[in-house]
Amino acid sequence: xxxxxxxxxxxxxxxxxxxxxxxxxxxxxxxxxxxxxxxxxxxxxxxxxxxxxxxxxxxxxxxxxxxxxxxxxxxxxxxxxxxxxxxxxxxxx
Amino acid sequence: xxxxxxxxxxxxxxxxxxxxxxxxxxxxxxxxxxxxxxxxxxxxxxxxxxxxxxxxxxxxxxxxxxxxxxxxxxxxxxxxxxxxxxxxxxxxxxxxxxxxxxxxxxxxxxxxxxxxxxxxxxxxxxxxxxxxxxxxxxxxxxxxxxxxxxxxxxxxxxxxxxxxxxxxxxxxxxxxxxxxxxxxxxxxxxxxxxxxxxxxxxxxxxxxxxxxxxxxxxxxxxxxxxxxxxxxxxxxxxxxxxxxxxxxxxxxxxxxxxxxxxxxxxxxxxxxxxxxxxxxxxxxxxxxxxxxxxxxxxxxxxxxxxxxxxxxxxxxxxxxxxxxxxxxxxxxxxxxxxxxxxxxxxxxxxxxxxxxxxxxxxxxxxxxxxxxxxxxxxxxxxxxxxxxxxxxxxxxxxxxxxxxxxxxxxxxxxxxxxxxxxxxxxxxxxxxxxxxxxxxxxxxxxxxxxxxxxxxxxxxxxxxxxxxxxxxxxxxxxxxxxxxxxxxxxxxxxxxxxxxxxxxxxxxxxxxxxxxxxxxxxxxxxxxxxxxxxxxxxxxxxxxxxxxxxxxxxxxxx
Numbered sequence: 001x002x003x004x005x006x007x008x009x010x011x012x013x014x015x016x017x018x019x020x021x022x023x024x025x026x027x028x029x030x031x032x033x034x035x036x037x038x039x040x041x042x043x044x045x046x047x048x049x050x051x052x053x054x055x056x057x058x059x060x061x062x063x064x065x066x067x068x069x070x071x072x073x074x075x076x077x078x079x080x081x082x083x084x085x086x087x088x089x090x091x092x093x
Numbered sequence: 094x095x096x097x098x099x100x101x102x103x104x105x106x107x108x109x110x111x112x113x114x115x116x117x118x119x120x121x122x123x124x125x126x127x128x129x130x131x132x133x134x135x136x137x138x139x140x141x142x143x144x145x146x147x148x149x150x151x152x153x154x155x156x157x158x159x160x161x162x163x164x165x166x167x168x169x170x171x172x173x174x175x176x177x178x179x180x181x182x183x184x185x186x187x188x189x190x191x192x193x194x195x196x197x198x199x200x201x202x203x204x205x206x207x208x209x210x211x212x213x214x215x216x217x218x219x220x221x222x223x224x225x226x227x228x229x230x231x232x233x234x235x236x237x238x239x240x241x242x243x244x245x246x247x248x249x250x251x252x253x254x255x256x257x258x259x260x261x262x263x264x265x266x267x268x269x270x271x272x273x274x275x276x277x278x279x280x281x282x283x284x285x286x287x288x289x290x291x292x293x294x295x296x297x298x299x300x301x302x303x304x305x306x307x308x309x310x311x312x313x314x315x316x317x318x319x320x321x322x323x324x325x326x327x328x329x330x331x332x333x334x335x336x337x338x339x340x341x342x343x344x345x346x347x348x349x350x351x352x353x354x355x356x357x358x359x360x361x362x363x364x365x366x367x368x369x370x371x372x373x374x375x376x377x378x379x380x381x382x383x384x385x386x387x388x389x390x391x392x393x394x395x396x397x398x399x400x401x402x403x404x405x406x407x408x409x410x411x412x413x414x415x416x417x418x419x420x421x422x423x424x425x426x427x428x429x430x431x432x433x434x435x436x437x438x439x440x441x442x443x444x445x446x447x448x449x450x451x452x453x454x455x456x457x458x459x460x461x462x463x464x465x466x467x468x469x470x471x472x473x474x475x476x477x478x479x480x481x482x483x484x485x486x487x488x489x490x491x492x493x494x495x496x497x498x499x500x501x502x503x504x505x506x507x508x509x510x511x512x513x514x515x516x517x518x519x520x521x522x523x524x525x526x527x528x529x530x531x532x533x534x535x536x537x538x539x540x541x542x543x544x545x546x547x548x549x550x551x552x553x554x555x556x557x558x559x560x561x562x563x564x565x566x567x568x569x570x571x572x573x574x575x576x577x578x579x580x581x582x583x584x585x586x587x588x589x590x591x592x593x594x595x596x597x598x599x600x601x602x603x604x605x606x607x608x609x610x611x612x613x614x615x616x617x618x619x620x621x622x623x624x625x626x627x628x629x630x631x632x633x634x635x636x637x638x639x640x641x642x643x644x645x646x647x648x649x650x651x
Contacts, residue, residue, distance in 0.1 A: 009270045012509055059609065060512055062286055067277035068314060069286045083273060088512075089283075089290060 002029055002080050006038065010088035015044055029078045031063060031070060032056070038086070049086060060088050094125045094210065094235035096155040102143060102201060102241055103150040105536020109141030109249045109328070111257035112554035113264055114541025116140060116327040119533065120201075120224040122232040123586070126212045126390075126445055127466040130488040130582045131227030134533055135201075136327035137219035139243065142199040146245030153236055162202075162240040164194070167247060175239035179208060182383035183217040190242055202240035203230045204385030209435045210234045212444040213390035213468075217382060221335075221352030222327065225387035226467065227489055228445075252560035260557055264550045265331060272544035275334040280356035282314040284363065291609040293360040293471045296367055296419065297400040298462050298598040301608030308420075311369035312359055320375065322349060332541050338375055345376035345426065354378035354388070360471035361392025366399055366425055373422035377429050384433035393468035394432060394442040394449065395425055400460045407453065413437040464490035465593040475601050475613045478515060482522050482620045484599075485590050488579035495526045500539050504548035505565055515616035519623025524569065531572030573628075574645045577637055580630075581650055589635050591621060 032055035107115035118140030124131025147168035207214035207230035214230025326333025402417035431439025474481030479496035601614035
């Protein structure tokens, strides 16, 4: 099993106060597996951050894993103690 | 430009204090690029050391007949001859000054581009931190003011220094959100994802990343980070989002320790020019830093020139033989050097795309991308509607550091809105904008603010520094007052932001046919109307109401 914490940044509305959640995944889990587990734990994310009926990120959202961005086609596999941030791609600098 | 323009270097309430992120200062003037209010925020060490030298701000009026620099040394001021510095780039300038005055001297200076009064010239510090927007470097150059040098060992007077120290220690481990990302890799890591979702511009704002720039992975994070030598941070910054590069190994020469190009530079000289050669981008970043140029506008001028050339509006005869083709990194570097030195076609580009188009004629205006003369940064208003609003409505056109939905910390009540709706955003836009006005006036870096666990951290720092038991409401009101004053300046100068003409490529007029932003046209009418309503500014004249001015304590300006 892989255990990690997912932080949230920039969520809106009813999800605005959501700060983090801990997840357990099977070894070798990818982003789709991560999304599936997050949907299970926080159903309100479906249709907001995750595409309804699919384990994919919606357009404005991205995962930052250990400080690097990953989008839907990333081949990354989640590792134990990965630091994961689900954030909305708005703003700039 | 000239003696009537007032040029200011201004610190914030928390600049140089123990507050996390308290490193910033702003350069202010009437912008020669847009004619409007002008200001540009900058990090590095200069701001704190201006305060350690005994001043919160310094303003320049008039102009010198000969090149000069201002020295502030622990409260004592002296205008000194800068003839030996004139013509030197910003790195040379800092090195010479430090040899003469000591390594502890901090320098804000212009390079040759500011001396030549390029309207996209920047004020530079730390060899790579820039007050880049609004053409502030041109104003400095027009006054023949080469540098402001500060030396100081004074303490910034604060209400409770011990409490500030304790707060810093308490909040430091609580930094979260984007802290890790900015600390580890800065902003280059967002280039590829932002380009793929349509935020970063591609092909002079007219392309689609997946179609026109499949090579974008060559600009990915690893390409940049593999060339980094060490981190760089502004004054006592714990985020330290910057970095310094290893010496070049390829065809472009740059020495060790040049600043890493960040998201804006990589986008404007990379994706926007279809250029996937990362070393050329490190090189152009270094050129801009040495000559003192805004990398956003300089990159926009290059992509504009390429677009003109590819569409045969200009030819090799115009460019002096330089083949300005998409992705031609050698031409990009060569033309930027021309721009920096005001040579040949570079002289035409050196005042920004609007001025260049006017000189070229031949419908070159059709290829310009600007808001009332200021080239926008690498964030697409067709994707991020908040930018569509503040690019037009901020007193400094094309200002992107007014819309940072995720940079507003918890504890600031931002009305909810739908990301993909044009309507229902006015109040949220207002809160974002006025909050950012206030934060900038405090001298706090937005990237550090984005990592604060709660707005209480900011309020606590402010109270410890000033004794002012400030509330969120007071922060927002202060920010609103600042924004309104800036806007009133523009109204007095005869500018109404509703009258600015904006390139169709930015507004989706016509909409793109392919890509993630296909079919999108910015509903400016709704955005503008709702923002003006939220601010209580007239829907046609944009004048703030009497009631609003009274509320803000600005009755004398009615």
